[in-house]
Amino acid sequence: MVVHITPATSGDQPVLRNLLQLYLHDFSELLGATPDSCGLFDYPHFDAYWTDAGRKPFLLDADGRVAGFAFVRTASVLTGATEIADMAEFFVVRGLRRRGVGRAAASALFARFPGKWEVRVMERHAAALAFWSAVIDDVAHGRTERLGWVNDGGVRFSVFRFETDHRSGEAKGVAL
Ligand SMILES: CC(C)(COP(=O)(O)OP(=O)(O)OC[C@H]1O[C@@H](n2cnc3c(N)ncnc32)[C@H](O)[C@@H]1OP(=O)(O)O)[C@@H](O)C(=O)NCCC(=O)NCCS
Numbered sequence: 001m002v003v004h005i006t007p008a009t010s011g012d013q014p015v016l017r018n019l020l021q022l023y024l025h026d027f028s029e030l031l032g033a034t035p036d037s038c039g040l041f042d043y044p045h046f047d048a049y050w051t052d053a054g055r056k057p058f059l060l061d062a063d064g065r066v067a068g069f070a071f072v073r074t075a076s077v078l079t080g081a082t083e084i085a086d087m088a089e090f091f092v093v094r095g096l097r098r099r100g101v102g103r104a105a106a107s108a109l110f111a112r113f114p115g116k117w118e119v120r121v122m123e124r125h126a127a128a129l130a131f132w133s134a135v136i137d138d139v140a141h142g143r144t145e146r147l148g149w150v151n152d153g154g155v156r157f158s159v160f161r162f163e164t165d166h167r168s169g170e171a172k173g174v175a176l
């Protein structure tokens with residue numbers, strides 16, 4: 001399977017809005033969130049991904065099929081430091097999970113923004129912790145700092161801090 005990451009344009013907003021609903025529904029199981037009276041989940045930062053230069057939206061495809069999306073921020077959410085990239089949101093559709101799509105796409109993003117990264121993962125999200133531990137361990141060759149952090153809503157996170165270079169997309173097991 002060939003996995004690509006493509007910067008999203010304003011023309012991709014409809015597909016990203018739809019994928020975001022699937023992502024937010026997945027997360028609602030962990031957060032206890034429910035949709036609004038129209039049956040939709042709210043994502044207040046969506047428009048900023050087309051107006052704020054520090055927010056970068058990407059579409060993921062696998063063999064030309066819609067496979068997911070990623071939202072990257074070019075500043076630390078913990079400190080505001082602009083030399084640190086942050087994986088704000090990352091999603092692989094259920095029909096393609098556990099086939100290496102997430103690993104390939106994440107590694108490609110780490111290579112696209114070489115340098116310091118932070119990935120924040122909810123402590124109660126065991127699958128995401130396992131996924132990011134495995135992927136980051138590969139791209140950072142085990143040189144990862146992991147710290148605890150609590151957001152404004154009182155949710156506990158593990159934050160992975162590490163560095164990547166332009167070769168990170170070639171990490172072990174990645175089929176790009
Ligand atoms: C987490 C997510 C991105 C993983 O995507 P994926 O394409 O299925 O991941 P991969 O197939 O590339 O997995 C790579 C490795 O991560 C680990 N992993 C992935 N999903 C896992 C799971 N559900 N449980 C345990 N380990 C998992 C495994 O080590 C896996 O390697 P293996 O399949 O050879 O054992 C996907 O499940 C998803 O989109 N979840 C909902 C949104 C989300 O949680 N995003 C992350 C927010 S922090």
